[in-house]
Amino acid sequence: MEKYSEKLLSHFHHTTHQGRLDLALPQVYMSKTGSIDNQDVLQIFLQINNGVIVQARFLAIGSVAIIGGAQWLCEFIEGREVGDAKQLGIHEILKSLALPSVKIHVAQLLLSALTQCLEAGTHA
Amino acid sequence: MGKKLIYLDYMATTPVDQRVVDVMTTCLQQDGPYGNPSSAHQFGREANERIALARQQVADLIGADAREIFWTSGATESINLAIKGVAQFYGRQGKHIITMQTEHKAVLATCEYLAAQGYEITYLSPNLNGLLDLDLLAKAIRPDTILASIMHVNNETGVVQNIAAIGQLLRDKGVLFHVDAAQSAGKLPIDLSQLPVDLMSLASHKLYGPKGVGALYVRQRPKVQLVPQIHGAKQEQGIRAGTLATHQIVGMGKACELARLEMSTESLRLKELLERLWCGVSELGGLHRHGAAEISVCNCLNFAVDGVDGESLVYALYDLALSTGSACNAATTNPSHVLLAMGIPHEQAARALRLSVGRFTTESEIDHAILRIKEQVQRLRAMSPL
Numbered sequence: 001m002e003k004y005s006e007k008l009l010s011h012f013h014h015t016t017h018q019g020r021l022d023l024a025l026p027q028v029y030m031s032k033t034g035s036i037d038n039q040d041v042l043q044i045f046l047q048i049n050n051g052v053i054v055q056a057r058f059l060a061i062g063s064v065a066i067i068g069g070a071q072w073l074c075e076f077i078e079g080r081e082v083g084d085a086k087q088l089g090i091h092e093i094l095k096s097l098a099l100p101s102v103k104i105h106v107a108q109l110l111l112s113a114l115t116q117c118l119e120a121g122t123h124a
Numbered sequence: 125m126g127k128k129l130i131y132l133d134y135m136a137t138t139p140v141d142q143r144v145v146d147v148m149t150t151c152l153q154q155d156g157p158y159g160n161p162s163s164a165h166q167f168g169r170e171a172n173e174r175i176a177l178a179r180q181q182v183a184d185l186i187g188a189d190a191r192e193i194f195w196t197s198g199a200t201e202s203i204n205l206a207i208k209g210v211a212q213f214y215g216r217q218g219k220h221i222i223t224m225q226t227e228h229k230a231v232l233a234t235c236e237y238l239a240a241q242g243y244e245i246t247y248l249s250p251n252l253n254g255l256l257d258l259d260l261l262a263k264a265i266r267p268d269t270i271l272a273s274i275m276h277v278n279n280e281t282g283v284v285q286n287i288a289a290i291g292q293l294l295r296d297k298g299v300l301f302h303v304d305a306a307q308s309a310g311k312l313p314i315d316l317s318q319l320p321v322d323l324m325s326l327a328s329h330k331l332y333g334p335k336g337v338g339a340l341y342v343r344q345r346p347k348v349q350l351v352p353q354i355h356g357a358k359q360e361q362g363i364r365a366g367t368l369a370t371h372q373i374v375g376m377g378k379a380c381e382l383a384r385l386e387m388s389t390e391s392l393r394l395k396e397l398l399e400r401l402w403c404g405v406s407e408l409g410g411l412h413r414h415g416a417a418e419i420s421v422c423n424c425l426n427f428a429v430d431g432v433d434g435e436s437l438v439y440a441l442y443d444l445a446l447s448t449g450s451a452c453n454a455a456t457t458n459p460s461h462v463l464l465a466m467g468i469p470h471e472q473a474a475r476a477l478r479l480s481v482g483r484f485t486t487e488s489e490i491d492h493a494i495l496r497i498k499e500q501v502q503r504l505r506a507m508s509p510l
Contacts, residue, residue, distance in 0.1 A: 004439075009439065013440070015507060019507075036510065041510060042509070060508070061432075061507070061509060061510055062436065064439045067504075
C-alpha cells in the first residue's frame with residue numbers, strides 16, 4: 001500500500017467532480033487515457049465556452065492516485081482559460097498532489113488526458 | 125458514519141487479550157518472576173516454573189508433550205529453524221524439499237535460501253480451490269526427499285489443508301513433515317498425538333498473545349533432529365540459544381490456554397459473523413470468493429469485487445481495517461502469489477480484499493462494515509469509465 005498525502009486523500013474521498021458531460025452538447029470534449037492492464041483508466045470531460053473551461057468532470061478506475069488526482073485536476077482547471085490550463089506541467093501536478101515516487105506515471109496520465117482533451121477542443 | 129475504527133484484520137495479527145496482559149504484567153513487576161530462568165536460585169526457579177506452565181499450555185493446545193515445545197521469537201523463526209535445521213541435519217540423506225507455491229513468505233524465502241545452498245526445492249501448485257492434490261504430492265516425492273513443508277491454514281485465503289492425509293502419505297514414504305500452523309492454532313482442533321506431523325510452527329500474536337514469541341513443536345518419538353540456527357548457551361535443549369523472555373512466554377501460554385478453552389464456541393460464532401458479512405456484501409453482485417467456506421477456516425474471507433480497484437476500496441473504507449492481500453510496487457500492483465497460484469486471473473487477484481474477524485468482533489461491527497463496503501463499492505463503480 002502506498003502512502004499518500006493528506007491532500008490527495010482528501011480529493012480521493014471528496015469527488016465532487018466525478019461524472020460525465022453530455023457529448024451531444026456543443027463544446028463538450030472528452031479524452032481517455034490509461035489501460036486496465038496498467039491499473040489506471042481515466043476519462044476527462046471538458047465543456048469549453050469562449051476559451052474558458054466552464055465545467056470539468058472525470059470518470060476513473062484504478063488507484064487512489066488516479067481518482068484523487070483526477071478530482072484535483074478538474075477542480076484546478078475549472079474556470080480557467082484554455083491557455084492557462086495548457087501551461088500546467090508535470091512538475092506542478094507532482095508538487096500539488098505530493099505523489100509518491102512510484103506513482104509519477106499517474107501525473108503523466110493526468111497531463112495526457114488534459115492535453116488530449118484541450119487539443120480536441122482546439123481543433124473542433 | 126461512525127468514527128470508530130473497526131478491526132477486520134485478525135489474520136494479520138490480533139490484539140492481546142486482557143487476561144493475557146494480566147498474567148504478563150505480573151512477570152514484569154519487581155516482585156514478579158524476573159530471574160533468569162536458567163539460574164539455579166529462587167528467582168530463576170520461579171521464572172522457570174512459569175515457563176514450564178506455559179510450555180504445558182502450548183502443548184495442550186496441540187496435543188503434544190511439553191518436552192516437544194521449543195520457544196522462539198515467532199513463527200518466522202520457528203519455520204527457519206524447522207526447515208534449515210532439518211535440511212542441514214539430514215542433508216547427507218538427501219537435498220530435496222517439497223513445499224507449495226501458496227506458502228507464507230517465511231517458508232518460501234527459507235526454501236530459496238536453501239536452494240542457493242545446493243538444495244532442490246519442488247513448489248507444488250494447489251488445485252483451483254487452493255487445496256493440495258495428494259497425487260501431485262506423491263509424484264513429487266523422491267528417494268532424496270527429506271522434508272515437506274505445508275501450511276495448515278493459508279494466511280490469505282483461509283483454506284485448510286488436510287494435514288492428516290498429507291502427513292500420512294509423507295510418513296509412509298519416510299519424509300519428515302513440517303506444518304506452519306500460525307493461522308490454525310487456536311482456531312482448529314489439532315492433536316499431534318494422532319497427527320503424523322513432525323514439526324509445527326506456532327505464533328503467539330495470531331491467537332491474542334504478545335508479538336515477539338512463538339514456538340516450534342519438534343516430535344520426540346521418533347525423534348526429529350535439528351541443527352540449531354542460533355548459537356549460544358544451551359537453553360531449549362541446545363536447539364535455540366538465548367535467555368528466555370519469561371513475560372512473553374507466559375503470555376503465549378495463557379493465550380493458548382484461552383484459545384483451547386474457548387475454541388469450540390468461538391469458532392461457531394466467528395463462522396456465523398463471517399457468513400453474515402459475506403451474505404451482506406454479496407448483495408452487491410460481481411463478487412468472487414477465493415477459498416470456499418466449506419474448506420476454509422472460520423474467520424477469513426478473501427474476495428474480489430468487479431469494477432473496483434482493491435487499493436482504492438481499502439482507502440475508501442478508511443474506518444475499516446482490512447487488507448488487500450497484495451503488495452504494490454512501482455507502477456503496477458503485484459497480486460498475491462497465493463491467488464495467482466490458485467489460477468485466479470491476474471486482474472481479479474489484483475482486486476482481492478481480505479477481511480478477517482476475531483474474538484472482539486461484534487455483530488453490529490459486521491453490519492456497519494457491510495453498509496460501508498456496499499456504499500463505497502457503489503460509489504467507486506459509479507465513477508468507472510469502463
